[in-house]
Amino acid sequence: MTVNVTVTGAAGQIGYALLFRIASGQLLGPDVPVRLRLLEIPAAVKAAEGTAMELDDSAFPLLEGIDVTDDAKRAFDGTNVALLVGARPRTKGMERGDLLEANGGIFKPQGEAINAGAASDIRVLVVGNPANTNALIARSHAPDVPSDRFTAMTRLDHNRAMAQLSKRLDVPVSQIKKLTIWGNHSATQYPDVFHAEVGGQNAAQALNDAEWLRDTFIPTVAKRGAAIIEARGASSAASAASAAIDHVNTWVNGTPEGDWTSMAVVSDGSYGVPEGLVSSFPVVCKDGAWEIVQDLEINQFSRDRIDASVGELAEERDAVRNLGLI
């Protein structure tokens, strides 16, 4: 059956990298036909139509149609997978409250439109920043959609951590399992290697270098976005698109046996993360659903960092609550 996939911010740089991979079958699998819905602001509809022309010109066998619109209701009507990429970036002089408010103006109506018209199996991935709190806003305006359908992306951080570990230990990424990103997709995120395995061995033991972990690994992963901007003159786009593909593909098709992934999901209170916050956890996916990995031992080093990132999420939640956005 054809799957409807909605992409917001379709004319942006992540959109440009993402759409061709969805249309080629990499999001859901090589046997699943897709229909794309591209949502943009009116000023960018023409550019999105240009991307749609290029998608046509790629003659993807799985692509059954493309609609371009600036109407959220139309974009989410009957949709099965929603990738919420378009967001309001922080501009010079903008306070955090202004940023949250501007994004509330985007994610509130999109949550409402998803609630009103999306398919009953809707799965939402929020990529646009501040991703976790934007997901919280969208979710709180979609009361009829089960809360486990709203997720935010920390897979790029997860993949970045895999790459750093792979380089340091000189092993292929395929040998690294059970890495975790905890908390917020921001500089406070915590990439945790204490449960990770490298070729079957515990990663922290294989590294045996607490200083490198603390002073190099964690800040390199957390500040990688800024390093990409510095080098490329533009923010991560293809790697972000790739992580979005990974996130949805894993959610739908499952995590491999003996491994897990990182997803920001609505907390049920696990690991002391207040219920309702959209926070990154280690999760396993099976039969199209995710579950937080339970009963991991959290050492003090990890506890302090998880608490700091979760504290930031709680502050963001309080700020959007005070603004009347949730």
Ligand code: NAX
């Ligand atoms: P661009 O500025 O290239 O594109 C954003 C697009 O969104 C624009 O075309 C804009 O017209 C559109 N847009 C704005 N408001 C909209 C609305 N209400 N409805 C539909 N479309 C709307 O940004 P890009 O580089 O593509 O990044 C998109 C978002 O991803 C940003 O918020 C960015 O911060 C975030 N990122 C999140 C990452 C994550 O790991 N969660 C990593 C990559 C990226 O930084």
